[in-house]
Amino acid sequence: MCTCHPFPAPGAKADLEEGTVLTPRFGADGLITVVTTDSDTGDLLMVAHMNAEAFAKTIETGEAWYWSRSRSELWHKGATSGQIQTVVEMRIDCDQDALWLKVKVAGDGGCCHTGRRSCFYRKVETSEGKAGLAFV
């Protein structure tokens, strides 16, 4: 056990990739990348980050907790908006440095702070060699 968080330290490559022990690899900033999708539709809702405490609280409570990089604080998603995310399934990638949360969103079903369901509401389009954004 690391003294800073409740997860065991990552082991050798084979254990990391083919093992069944959860040993998340937090970056130099103490964070792991999280991809959150809607468990019903599969739509990508948001990309965010967790520190070890947020990850542990997500496992413990079954609701998504993140680390807000802009506010530098632990963030229980939906605590003020009502848009609580209940975790239906959580996956980790091959080298255990990215998480995938499939969630059900409470409240009005929104996720993005702009009021939209998903943060990914614009696509990159190229016209005459120049890339711009278009709302979808």
Add this chain to the structure above:
Amino acid sequence: MCTCHPFPAPGAKADLEEGTVLTPRFGADGLITVVTTDSDTGDLLMVAHMNAEAFAKTIETGEAWYWSRSRSELWHKGATSGQIQTVVEMRIDCDQDALWLKVKVAGDGGCCHTGRRSCFYRKVETSEGKAGLAFV
């Protein structure tokens, strides 16, 4: 224009979130997070990163280029494996610091370096208060 890459510098919050100008926000490490899904099934395939050059090459070629953090080099996904990712749609999130690529994978259709289709082949499961991983 920034002198280091071909994208305009990010503007004010309103432009960033509600504008149609592509102004990606690369982190202090020069990278932006990329979520890649299968354009047919919607399955999450991988989470990776791009620097400005990789992003520009992806736009220019219509194939996914990443920045390999482990090898510290530009990475044309599939150049050696044949698992080229053709971009069907590319989206950016509200604050323009994360990308979503919907791709068609060539070759054997794989994506993960372990040989699997997706990097997310294990789920986090909790038993008697202890979290572990289970293959899906």
